[in-house]
Amino acid sequence: MTESQTSTGFTPGTSPGDAPLLEVKDLQVEFxxxxxxxxAINGLNFTLxxxxxxxxxGESGSGKSVTAQTIMGILDMPPGRIAGGEIRYRGDDLLTMNEESRRKLRGGKIAMIFQDALSSLNPVLPVGWQIAEMFRVHRGMKRKxxxxxxxxxxQRVGIPGAEERAGDFPHQFSGGMRQRIMIAMAIALDPDVLIADEPTTALDVTVQxxxxxxxxxxxxEFNMGLILITHDLGVVxxxxxxxxxxxxxxxxxAADVYETYAKPGHPYTQGLLASIPRIDDEGGRLRAISGLPPSLTDMPxxxxxxxxxxxxxxxxxxERPELRLVAEGHLSACHYAEDVYAGTATRTRRPSPTGAGMIDVSEEAPE
Amino acid sequence: MSLSVPAAAADPFADKPSVLEVDGLVKHFPITQGIVFQRKVGAVKAVDGVSFNLREGETLGIVGESGCGKSTLAKLLMRLEEPDAGTVKFRGKDFLSVKGDELRRLRRKIQIIFQDPYTSLNPRMSVGDIIAEPFKLHPEEKPKQGIRNRVKELLDLVGLNPEHINRYPHQFSGGQRQRIGIARGLALNPDVIICDEPVSALDVSVQAQVMNLLDDLQKEFGLSYIFIAHDLSVVRHISDRVGVMYLGKLAELGTQDEIYTGPAHPYTQALLSAVPLPDPTLRGAREQIVLQGDPPNPANPPSGCRFRTRCWKATEICATQEPELISRGQITQLTACHHAQQNEKVIPSHG
Structure with missing residues (x-):
């Protein structure tokens, strides 16, 4: 069984002739x-x-964080295993590269921000020391x-009194300030690619x-390529x-963001957009997606x-649908993508009243 | 959006009796120093004078950032914590002074649903035992049809398969566990359910299912909800009235419409304007108020108005005089701000 989706990749909104910074081709990761x-990942393609x-x-279990870890090269192996695919940074495949060259890129050219700043920073070292470590290790700078x-x-990430606070420990900072420290570490070496894995999920809305x-x-400022991993449709x-x-x-x-929100080409995206309560709309009943995501070990x-x-x-x-073009620069993995995109798809079932299952439309008694 | 006064929409709960009346509720947690002789060196003012009433069939949303005291408020209303001052009346009866048997009887009527469906269910108890536990604690409420049948009914009611009565919590997903928590909360036919962040641990697609379920149950059983959450969109969707908390106090209290279409307190305005809208075409189309800094330490709140250190409207009066939560001039909702002024622009109308 081939698990790969189409390898055409997608490059909406880019100027032609511009070589991609990062290219992920048919990536497959399993645990x-x-x-x-x-x-966890079944044939992932994108360019940045x-x-x-x-x-x-994506929701939990959709493989979005595993994607980030695989690109960074920090996936726990075992139990993880990269079963196939390529990740090319400026044309070089990260997955076949030797560990030494990869280590030079990691943190230097490809940097990452994690969700939980408190557990990602070392609690027993001052934050200034932890940021300075980037310069000492990668650039061979002297301590001072x-x-x-x-x-x-x-100072660049907006921490007030940076000079005095460089000696403070992570627990002495608030959640928002800790996230700023993580960002300072990530951008310290002027990376080309920044991966932000749920950077604001743990923060309050004003701090977010x-x-x-x-x-x-x-x-x-730095003309970085940013990969933003999130479940929040508002932030996106x-x-x-x-x-x-x-x-x-x-x-x-996969598509341009304006296109996706205006005309989703997949029932899942459509469902997600319809199921979130909006702050600018008191709305009626929410159109929930019924049921639960499948288990990764037991896929339908x-x-x-x-x-x-x-x-x-x-x-x-x-039949497993392949990711294919439905409109210019708009890819969808649905057999009926064109109909969904145009809003003419035929509904075969509707959610049960409690939202836990589905009812076949044909089985319903006519009213 | 019309700019007419939102009070034009009549309050549908105006003639409903109050189920819960909360007046001047205060809870301070002491900060101590020393090992053998613990000296009190200060207090975290978690809840510092909160008053509101909850009417029959109504949902009161409480929003605020972390540390504003919303979860402490939930615990006080359940009497899981004893308040330092203030009163809570349940259907006119003083809930804080009752003891023994009477307390147990009243407690049945107020139930709670917790945030984390992973830690709020005992992993060693089957779902049937978890939902039947309220009947063991309150034997006089034992259902006529038998506990097991009633548990099956409850499971069916919250959209779970009654056949799964013997399963354990780990065999369910987050959304299903939250449904189990709801079934347990419903077991004793309560009047009030306090929902403490009931959907924040859930995925977007499952969150809507649970919110719809809460909505349906409210209609069916005439429940009153206190819905505590940090997600402003979720609160707007489910609430009839909304209270905005900041550092242990209510900053603004009004109907859902008043708060979201014409917020008058600067904090509410900042909070609402910071919520990203799921519509890329609105990018840059609205006024965004980005607050500077973090909320101050609740152990040492600023003098006068607690929000003044982050407020762009603050003047001298804010430092000296604490604003009361009252109706001001043309503004129909209650606001605790000397400079309250409605701002209709923080949320663009959704067409």
Missing amino acids: RTKAGVAR HAGETLAIL EARAKAVEMM AQVMRLLKDLQT ADVADKIAVMYSGRVME PGCPFNPRCEFATDRCRT
């Missing part, structure tokens, strides 16, 4: 578990250009010089706005250029979304 092999923001949107650079970075604005400013709409919607380790839909045959899909047919239950 060995007691329950069997869990296919300088100055561009790609949002990877590195410390001065660290203070400069702390500050941190997202900082990330966006830094991206423009605010900052992303293009978007890849993941479900069960596969990209379900055919389309992974078919047990929860309102448009599913027998074809969806047997």
